Amino acid sequence: MGTIRVTLADVARSAGVSQTAASFVLSGRRKEMRISAEVEARVLRAASETGYRPNIVSRSLRTGTSHTIGFVSDTVATTPFAGHVIWGALDAARDRGHLLFIGETEGDPDLERQLIDAMHDRGVDGIVLASMYTRKIAVPKTLMDRPAVLLNAVPTTRSWIPSVVPDEVEAGRTVVRVLLDAGHRDGIALIGAAPPNQVPKGSLAGVQRLQGITEALHDAGVNLAGAVPCVDWQPDIGYDATRRLLKKTMPSALICFNDRVALGAYQALADAGLDVPADVSVVSFDDDLMASWVRPQLTTVALPHYELGREAINVLLEEDPQRRSNRPPPIHRIPMPLRERDSVRRLPSSQRRARAATVA
Amino acid sequence: MGTIRVTLADVARSAGVSQTAASFVLSGRRKEMRISAEVEARVLRAASETGYRPNIVSRSLRTGTSHTIGFVSDTVATTPFAGHVIWGALDAARDRGHLLFIGETEGDPDLERQLIDAMHDRGVDGIVLASMYTRKIAVPKTLMDRPAVLLNAVPTTRSWIPSVVPDEVEAGRTVVRVLLDAGHRDGIALIGAAPPNQVPKGSLAGVQRLQGITEALHDAGVNLAGAVPCVDWQPDIGYDATRRLLKKTMPSALICFNDRVALGAYQALADAGLDVPADVSVVSFDDDLMASWVRPQLTTVALPHYELGREAINVLLEEDPQRRSNRPPPIHRIPMPLRERDSVRRLPSSQRRARAATVA
DNA sequence: TTGTACGCGTTATCAG
């Protein structure tokens, strides 16, 4: 219906040149083929006058490259997470002239395989396999023989597939640094995990955040005032954990392992008649929406959703060359930016000088 | 890299038959071509043994159908709206063997055109153009000569393009019915719009909700106790509007034009020492997340995001036949389901009987 | 019933 598609042959005819000449001009390789400037001009004019657009389907059939990428995730609708990751991926793809197929597996491995195959059938240049939460995943076999990138996930099996993940270890160091810089030292406690290895089951973020925290603490020569693990990072569980902590000790600062846990901690502190940040400071991870809703607004280290999406596409489009080497697959860690808000109290400078002296 | 793609020719060779025979068998038209059952079996076995998958790119080049749909919206990341609409579209597409391209225009008409063109270049079977909020839009010329559907939008210009929108008029009738059924009658007031035509600028939802409300009220022979319009449907504006209303009259029920307005109304009622629903009932539209967060939970008519996405795909895939007729383009109205919660008070039966008598 | 041959629109080779 409507307008007929204008083909390369039409352009060539309209410009009075061969199809070959038109093709080379339009792919910008005219000097390489030593095509006259005058012919080039004629072709270009004909193309723009006729409104020529290359048929990517046939080009794809011929060259094997479709300027198309598949993005399959376990969820797309439920959490704001997915939205922002996709947003970043969309932007990066557009910047590089690619379009994105989207697919949602709902956690079903069969569906996952079907989607990946359907995308391959359509000649995608590569696939981003994204997970809602950072974790290890078994790479589908159907993904292994073509370009692919794991987003928010690392492979359990041996594979060459690169990963893009948040830099959780560094984020752990960051929250500690925030507290130390504000003058906190001996009153720091953990809510959500405990050394050496008590984290929610299967939580990669848990072990990495904990690692960064303990390293930074060790470097500064400070010991934890306490730590209570959680089986899951939910508000009610964080609430209980905080109450348990308060029975044993009076912390000056809480490191909560995510914002939902921090929300629970807020409530427990309030119930205990403690003020944030006057009595107890709180820092956390994720930068959920709620982090700027609660009062006082929560200082937290943000999950870089948008950047994760962007990087996944960039890595996918560049990592192609010599893969399949025996080296372990590259893991790209994206910085988690600190959002400084109102939940951390700067200790008076006398105490801070004391701390500086101790460190020196 | 890795596995070589197996083609139809490979399957035919492996089965010892012609490519034509293989093709007919695999497209399930063997009886139509009267191909022997034995050949069919050989082909099927060869196909499954070799792991044959049809190359959709070449099929698309040959047949002009790619089993691919473009979905371009003005936003995808910010609101849960987009997520659920895309979710519905994804499901419908999968059910019918299609894959979805996603694109985001950020409200930029240039970008919109580029995305639509890029999708057409890749041979999509059609395009869904989605808007975040219901409104009239100028259909891009580049969309007009191929299958397309407008989602949450109706065309300003003459065009044959079908629309899929929420049934706002019926939703307006619904909220009135809820109130009447609960025994409310003479104390009903509007917050957010006022007859005959005072709605936020450009708000299609506003005029349609208002239309449904006034029709239903008229049918029941009841007059409004009051109505104060809003320039925009935001909480603070709803708050002011409600305060203004309360200065003039004491309503028994408020119809707020969306949940954000209702949130403002809640606060204004609380400030006035009024209880919801004991003193004043509240009904609303949208079913935002907040509708189930506020106390008491808000009775509201939900925007059918998921269903809008589904229907857009279904309409796109079916509406193809004889378009371009002079008839106005079809507008598919999706029911907005009522979410009955706790913000409406059932009036005592004495009053209700009185009302029933009046009606009869 | 089966096989042959052509075309979809490009890119790319190769001899003029």
Added chain:
DNA sequence: CTGATAACGCGTACAA
């Protein structure tokens, strides 16, 4: 510098 010509993988008239 240009013009035939093959090839990508598939669907389908047409001939055998």
